[in-house]
Amino acid sequence: MIDEQWLSGLKFIGPRGATVDGIAGIGSENIVFNATLPDGKRVVLKVRRYHLGFHIKELPLFLTGSPQYDIGRLNRKLLARVGDPLFDMMTSEYNRLYSSILAIMHKAKVPGLILSVMTPDSVETLPFILHTPGMQRRLRELAALTDSDEPKNPVITVNGPSFPFLGTRESIRDWAQESLESIERLWQTDPDIAPESLPENPLFVWGAAAMDGFITDDEMDDVATFVTEHYGPLASHPRAATFVSQANALANLLVQFLKENKVERFVKLCAKLGFLFQATDREGRVVADGFTELRR
Numbered sequence: 443m444i445d446e447q448w449l450s451g452l453k454f455i456g457p458r459g460a461t462v463d464g465i466a467g468i469g470s471e472n473i474v475f476n477a478t479l480p481d482g483k484r485v486v487l488k489v490r491r492y493h494l495g496f497h498i499k500e501l502p503l504f505l506t507g508s509p510q511y512d513i514g515r516l517n518r519k520l521l522a523r524v525g526d527p528l529f530d531m532m533t534s535e536y537n538r539l540y541s542s543i544l545a546i547m548h549k550a551k552v553p554g555l556i557l558s559v560m561t562p563d564s565v566e567t568l569p570f571i572l573h574t575p576g577m578q579r580r581l582r583e584l585a586a587l588t589d590s591d592e593p594k595n596p597v598i599t600v601n602g603p604s605f606p607f608l609g610t611r612e613s614i615r616d617w618a619q620e621s622l623e624s625i626e627r628l629w630q631t632d633p634d635i636a637p638e639s640l641p642e643n644p645l646f647v648w649g650a651a652a653m654d655g656f657i658t659d660d661e662m663d664d665v666a667t668f669v670t671e672h673y674g675p676l677a678s679h680p681r682a683a684t685f686v687s688q689a690n691a692l693a694n695l696l697v698q699f700l701k702e703n704k705v706e707r708f709v710k711l712c713a714k715l716g717f718l719f720q721a722t723d724r725e726g727r728v729v730a731d732g733f734t735e736l737r738r
Contacts, residue, residue, distance in 0.1 A: 444491060448499050449473065456487060456505050471603050490534065490603070494654040497532040498523070502655025513661045517668040520651055525642045530576035533650040535696060535704060538604050540576050542699040545605035548617060552624035559698050559724055566635060567691040569628045573637035581625075584618035587611045634683040635691065644669055644676065645689040645712050652711040653704040659738075662714045669715060677716030686717045693721035697729045710735035 449465045452475075456462040460477040466486050467474045473496065475487040495502035498519045500511040523529055530536040547555045556568055571577060584600060589611055599608045609617070630637070640646055648665055651657055657665055673679060689712050696705045705721050709730040712719070718732035 444468065444473075444496050445499055449496070452501070454501060454506055454510060457507075460485065460487065462487060462505075492531070492534050492537040492602075494533045494651055494656070500656070503658070504655040509658060509661070511656065513657075513664045514668075516651070516656060517665060520647050521668075521672060524644060524647050527575045527579070527641050529641055529647065529650070530574075533654050535653045535700070535708075536576070536650055537602070538700055539571075539692075539696055540580060541602050541605040543571060543577070543695075544580060544601050545607050546699075547621060548601075548607045548609075551617075552621055552628070556628075561694070561698070561722065561724060561726065563691070563694055563722075564698075566630075566632050567695050569625075569630050570632075570635050570637045570688070570691045571695055572625045572628065573630060574640045575638065576640075577625075578622070581618045581622050584614055585622060587615050587618075632687060635687040636684050637688075639681075639684065640688055643685050643688050644673060645685050645715065645717065646692070648715075649689065649692070649708040649711055652707040657707075657711065659710075662711060665711065666714045675716060682717075686712075686719065689717060690719040690721075693719065693730065697721045697723050706730045706735060710738070 446465070446468055449468065451464065453461070453463045456475070456477060459480045462475045462477045464476050465473060466476050468491065471491060472488050473491045475489070477485050477487045479485055489505070493502055495505075498516075500516055500519065503509065530540060543555065546558055550558060552572070556564070559568065596610045597608055598611060598614070599606050600614060601607055648657070648669065669676065676682060676685060679685065689708075693705050693709055696703045696708070706729075709719070709721055709732050713732035713736040718736070720728050720732065721730040723729050
């Protein structure tokens with residue numbers, strides 16, 4: 443949940459030197475900040491609310507330009523989010539990824555989605571993301587839509603601003619329930635990937651922060667030290683195979699379903715934590731390589 447009182451009390455220098463001082467409003471999809479330009483002109487700044495910083499009460503780099511958070515405090519807040527089943531809703535990249543996949547699945551249904559990405563890894567990555575708590579929760583919520591009190595407006599729009607789709611409540615309910623049943627029949631061949639445990643993966647949580655406007659290159663060693671202190675060396679962890687299988691799947695999915703993404707930040711942070719892998723697009727081109735990112 444976003445703390446509106448915290449937002450209202452914010453004052454910082456934002457994009458193009460604008461002084462941001464509190465909020466003009468907060469909606470279901472956006473947050474609107476009050477701001478003053480260097481020439482004194484009053485303006486408003488609108489940003490999407492699906493950014494991690496707004497949920498952990500820290501200002502992200504895309505708003506401030508330079509870090510205005512303490513990396514130690516940030517690490518402690520991220521540690522508290524490990525295991526949170528709603529974490530995917532708090533971040534830009536994960537929320538967009540799930541929304542993109544849902545939109546394709548609404549149009550093509552589960553079999554069409556599976557056929558939409560014919561890459562060597564898609565036989566694992568797509569069943570994985572469909573079985574994760576984030577996707578299961580979103581589909582269950584759509585399957586539980588109630589009838590409208592306004593029968594003259596039977597068509598609704600769902601799935602957020604980036605990848606919206608529409609339909610009657612009945613048609614969306616039926617589609618969501620059918621999708622859940624189709625996903626249940628999908629075979630997951632890699633036992634290490636364990637989709638139900640994704641929220642418990644530290645790479646999932648700190649990786650989101652790296653993509654959502656936190657953790658500079660200089661701060662990655664501090665993150666690695668903090669995570670190691672709490673979990674031991676992740677590459678030697680009893681669940682290391684699960685951690686890397688899930689992270690690799692996410693990286694490839696981000697590349698293949700989002701035209702604009704920050705997967706390089708995710709891959710670099712994973713490399714700092716001891717997990718080296720590549721993210722490839724639908725044509726098999728390497729978009730991010732842990733070996734390369736680690737040397738930069």
